[in-house]
Amino acid sequence: MKIKQIINELALEVIVPPRGDYEVQSGYTGDLLSQVVARADRDFIWITIQNHLNVIAVACLLNLAGVILAEGIEPIPEAVEKAREEGVCLLSSPEGSFELGGKLYQLFNVEVESCYT
Amino acid sequence: MNNHEVGSLQEKLLVKDMMTCQVVTVPHDLTMEQVKALLGDMAITGAPVVDDKGRICGIVSMFDVLKALEENLLSLPVAGRMSTPVIVTTPDSTVAEAIALFRQHRFNRLPVVDGERVVGMLTPGDIVRKLANVLKLDLVEEAAGPQENRTILQWAEEFPVAAGEFGQAGEVSIAIKKKLQEAGLSPLVIKKAVIAAYEAEMNMVIHSHGGAFEVRMTPEGVLMTARDQGPGIEDVAKAMEEGFSTAPQNIRRMGFGAGMGLPNIKRSVDSLEITSRIGQGTEVKMVIHFQDGGLNENKTDHQ
Ligand SMILES: Nc1ncnc2c1ncn2[C@@H]1O[C@H](COP(=O)(O)OP(=O)(O)OP(=O)(O)O)[C@@H](O)[C@H]1O
Ligand SMILES: [Mg+2]
Numbered sequence: 001m002k003i004k005q006i007i008n009e010l011a012l013e014v015i016v017p018p019r020g021d022y023e024v025q026s027g028y029t030g031d032l033l034s035q036v037v038a039r040a041d042r043d044f045i046w047i048t049i050q051n052h053l054n055v056i057a058v059a060c061l062l063n064l065a066g067v068i069l070a071e072g073i074e075p076i077p078e079a080v081e082k083a084r085e086e087g088v089c090l091l092s093s094p095e096g097s098f099e100l101g102g103k104l105y106q107l108f109n110v111e112v113e114s115c116y117t
Numbered sequence: 118m119n120n121h122e123v124g125s126l127q128e129k130l131l132v133k134d135m136m137t138c139q140v141v142t143v144p145h146d147l148t149m150e151q152v153k154a155l156l157g158d159m160a161i162t163g164a165p166v167v168d169d170k171g172r173i174c175g176i177v178s179m180f181d182v183l184k185a186l187e188e189n190l191l192s193l194p195v196a197g198r199m200s201t202p203v204i205v206t207t208p209d210s211t212v213a214e215a216i217a218l219f220r221q222h223r224f225n226r227l228p229v230v231d232g233e234r235v236v237g238m239l240t241p242g243d244i245v246r247k248l249a250n251v252l253k254l255d256l257v258e259e260a261a262g263p264q265e266n267r268t269i270l271q272w273a274e275e276f277p278v279a280a281g282e283f284g285q286a287g288e289v290s291i292a293i294k295k296k297l298q299e300a301g302l303s304p305l306v307i308k309k310a311v312i313a314a315y316e317a318e319m320n321m322v323i324h325s326h327g328g329a330f331e332v333r334m335t336p337e338g339v340l341m342t343a344r345d346q347g348p349g350i351e352d353v354a355k356a357m358e359e360g361f362s363t364a365p366q367n368i369r370r371m372g373f374g375a376g377m378g379l380p381n382i383k384r385s386v387d388s389l390e391i392t393s394r395i396g397q398g399t400e401v402k403m404v405i406h407f408q409d410g411g412l413n414e415n416k417t418d419h420q
């Protein structure tokens with residue numbers, strides 16, 4: 001699934017755009033940073049309600065495909081700046097992590113099914 | 118020196134600055150037997166082949182010689198056994214362009230031609246040596262063999278880590294990630310190293326009075342040491358347990374304190390040693406060994 005397709009289908013607000021239309025492997029939802037470090041991986045998209053610089057650091061370090069801030073959270077300006085600097089795609093949505101995760105999961109499943117039909 | 122500077126250096130340095138000028142060329146009418154002797158005498162593993170007028174028409178390597186030997190065809194002329202067409206570069210090409218060619222074609226030498234005349238030879242080793250020279254780095258050559266052109270630069274760097282500086286937290290790990298990418302390490306090695314670096318850095322920021330983070334690159338692996346000035350860990354075994362955390366409430370609200378940091382380090386490194394004295398400080402020593410040389414296989418990142 002391409003990052004731009006995800007942005008379109010989930011109607012995400014783009015705060016820092018992705019560098020290109022790359023493939024997103026999977027996703028992870030979580031607000032405990034070390035848990036995310038343990039579970040998320042390269043090219044995953046991450047849904048969270050955390051709003052500080054370390055979110056960008058984690059996304060950058062793990063080569064995540066992007067971060068979706070849920071619940072309409074407006075990122076602090078320092079985080080936006082840092083995301084821009086490090087090339088981390090930063091997105092937001094008024095919806096909650098539950099809804100976003102559900103929709104994303106659905107999207108990935110449809111894609112998998114269409115490979116077999 | 119950051120990624121960007123090395124990048125612009127690659128744009129500025131030209132092939133003629135780093136090529137070897139004394140090139141052995143092979144006349145096209147030599148037999149493979151004679152090529153074998155020539156390469157052997159000159160102690161080289163390959164050379165460009167030139168026609169009567171000295172124009173480049175192919176390239177021959179010890180590998181071609183071995184193949185001819187195996188097939189018992191050493192008496193044939195090199196013209197029929199060499200590789201063609203030859204990928205070449207020019208003296209005024211940038212090093213970045215040459216590196217792109219090496220990446221694309223996965224060979225180990227690139228003839229440098231002016232018109233059709235061979236004026237030099239460029240190997241990845243030439244580039245590494247020159248860049249190391251410019252960057253004033255120590256160079257450790259790996260043992261010769263199938264990896265004769267793969268080298269790892271040896272370096273060490275120390276980063277200060279301030280306590281409670283959440284505004285800068287992650288900076289050290291991000292700097293380390295960039296250094297490891299520059300060093301050309303494989304994505305897997307980089308991933309392991311940055312996870313360990315990040316967790317150790319955050320522990321220093323959150324739980325300690327501050328300290329320093331040292332990264333050391335050797336031909337065998339990456340060594341990272343996080344040293345702080347206290348307060349020390351009371352029970353290291355307990356701290357290593359998943360879920361154990363003494364992080365205060367305000368820090369937990371930011372998503373720290375899952376008690377997963379040290380377990381994450383443990384999973385990512387090949388060796389982890391924690392020494393801690395109450396009132397004095399903690400030292401976290403982490404080692405990641407290279408397998409297969411630890412170098413990159415051409416994977417690019419979107420960041
Ligand atoms: N450098 C240090 N100095 C003092 N105490 C430390 C240090 N590093 C870790 N600790 C202690 O070990 C505990 C466990 O550390 P660990 O990194 O596993 O979890 P955490 O930092 O509490 O939470 P998380 O890393 O999941 O955000 C910490 O809560 C702290 O009590
Ligand atoms: Mg920790």
